[in-house]
Amino acid sequence: WNQQVAAYCRGNSRLLFFVSAAFASLLLNHSKVQSFGLHMVGSSSTGKSTAMKVAASVFGGSDYAQSWLATHSSIEPTAQKYSDALLVLDELGQVDGKVVGDIVYMLANEKGKARNTPDKGNRKITTWREIFITDGEITLEAKMAEAGKKPKAGQEIRMSHIRADAGKGLGVFDTLHSFSDGSALSRHLVSMVQQYHGTAGLAFVEWLVDSVKSLPEMLRTAIDDTNNKLCPTNAHGQVKRVSEFFSLVAVGGELATAAGVTGWADG
Template sequence: MVKENIKLPVKLKAMSEMSEGQTKAYLLARIRNVHAKEWQYLLLAASDTNDDRVIRRKLLDAGVSRELSKDEWKQIYAELRKPTDAYFVFSDKPGYIWVNGTLCYITTNAQVIGEYTGCPPFPAPDSKAFTGDESSQGKLEEWQKNVAEPALHSECMVLALCSAFAGYCIYFTNIKSGGFHFYGQSSGGKSTVLLAGASVRGNAGIVSSWKTTEAACEETAEAHNHNLLIKDELKLLDKSPDEAARKAMDICYMLGDGRGKRRSLGYQKSPASWLLVMLSAGERSLGQHASDGGLERMKGEEVRLVDVPVDDNQEYGVVNSLPEGMNAGEFIEFIQNQCCQYYGTAGPEFVGKLLRKGEDNIRAKLAQLINKFLIHHKMDDCNDGVQRRIALRFALAYASGILAVNLKILPYDRKDIMKAVSACYCMAKKPVAVKKEGFFKKKFISELLSPNLLNVKSEGYSRDELESRDILVVTIKNQVALAVKKDVFKEALLADEKLLRQHDILFTDAKGRSTRQIPINGGYLSRRYCLKAEALRLFLY
């Protein structure tokens, strides 16, 4: 009989629960890693315990001592084969998870936030969502002083910070995934706004590019479940304007739906799923990208990722005021440097304090604060579903920011949150102002109004000759229209294309696209932008 060794370096702790999607049982052991000089958890497939050699190899690889006796190894084999009534759960992605009746949060680094009994949850062995991209540097107080406090000089930065906390709060609401896209032609700090938001949960490495495949985007979204997803440089999505517009629209819908496509079993057992808040930035709005691709931005997409303009006429770009002794460039550089020195402390601290409040209390408080924002902007009784959902995006950011203030994470007054988020909300819903003479280049307007334009029905012209003309006169629905080549139109347009729709100047096709096919005898010309001639003249004059 082998004498029991109470100092055995391997202890069986629990067996995995076989939840939906799990096809393999695992054991959870606690081992003494002699190399790290600490006790660690180790997952073992239940079938591994049938073979002593497999057990020994895996334990040695995990850091168990090579100096154990034969009797000790026999005890280890017996320990791992004994029955157990203890169980642990797997998580297929980061985010909130129930552990023995207690709500906890598991990070992308597989760290568990919250107080629980028994064994912690573990990433599912086949999960790709635990990317380990979150990190921290400095203390919370240093982040508050050097990042959060200076960010008050920028309403957009405050919105970004609030959105980061909203990523942790969206789970406690009925709001679907979505967020904000900051856009503007200037280099006035849009990427710095994203960097400030990222500092809540990590460093600049968590800011990803729009240039990605659909499958990779699904994986990235799942890895940011119950968190903040950040994408920069929308223009990198695709070289082709048409393809970029289509991809942007597809990604916005996919992110808002919260579920990816079902793929082959060999690739993915179940579709990826997520609930998140997103921040994005680019030189052009998503609406403008849709126009570039000859598409109309659908209402459902608009409420998923809301365009927030950065005022290019503002002297300081995204900055509304400046600290004494700094110019705009110096301030932006200062924020960038501080975000690279102090990051990743606010998010985990916020989640830990939030969980101690209890789920019911969190839900009730968020609902109260969301309604307060809606009432403030007279949107609580709004019957326009699109406008109300846009307002809800900002209301969630406001409510989450207030909770961060209440929990002593954001060093702001509550009025600072309302002021900044409200300012961004008003910018987002305000129609883009443009002078009539600012719609098109002057030379192009002269060409549009020329009496010598060729009518597509004119006899004696071949298809190639008609195709070569920049502007043709056509008839659509008994109205005279001016059919303009796509490249000519885009070159001449100075304003946002959606303004032409608002003033009922642009003919769309049956699918709502901005361009139409031009029928001629025996076929069609390539797609063109078609402007209602009379409506255009009345608007310009």
């Protein structure tokens, strides 16, 4: 995985960011940062799906990602299944615009709905904690607009949008390394994550277990330091909140690198 997947993330901002988010998902509990989502949005054939598969490979293979279409009717058990890890939801366009905003809010709010049992007692509320990533050709706002709805500020904060196009004329990629074009690099990565997956997440967990006593303080310091660099002190509270999410992602990548998992350079 290190040589055939992570190595090709170097120099590719979108791959670095979403793989770092995968590692960061293991830090939510000790960091006390609330769950949040990241949505990669862009036109077809930009490499969005490849980026999702690469991020998912930290934990699993081609069957790790879930689809919005299959998940929206069973969101609570799905969210709980991936608690304290990365939830990957493929293709936002598949989900009903009437419910997508509520799903985003529920995922980030870390708990399901209260329901009564047949004997009219209260069933235990399902809870979870995770980073969820998704992709699509449409934004949350546009998807909700299809159903005549508008997103609330809290929903947009809870799922930040990342442009798939890196602006280099290569779709999601900034650099192709030795490949002839973006399609060739995508094919390589998709093939490699089918063979090499899960080991990076396990290795990072083992490193975290060895560091568990000092982890909360170390995380808080690293997140605050990164956040201070990213976010002006006079920024709006909503901006500060998103900045904290992004800071956790950055720290996730840095710690995985310090643990010897990624093979990336520091910084």
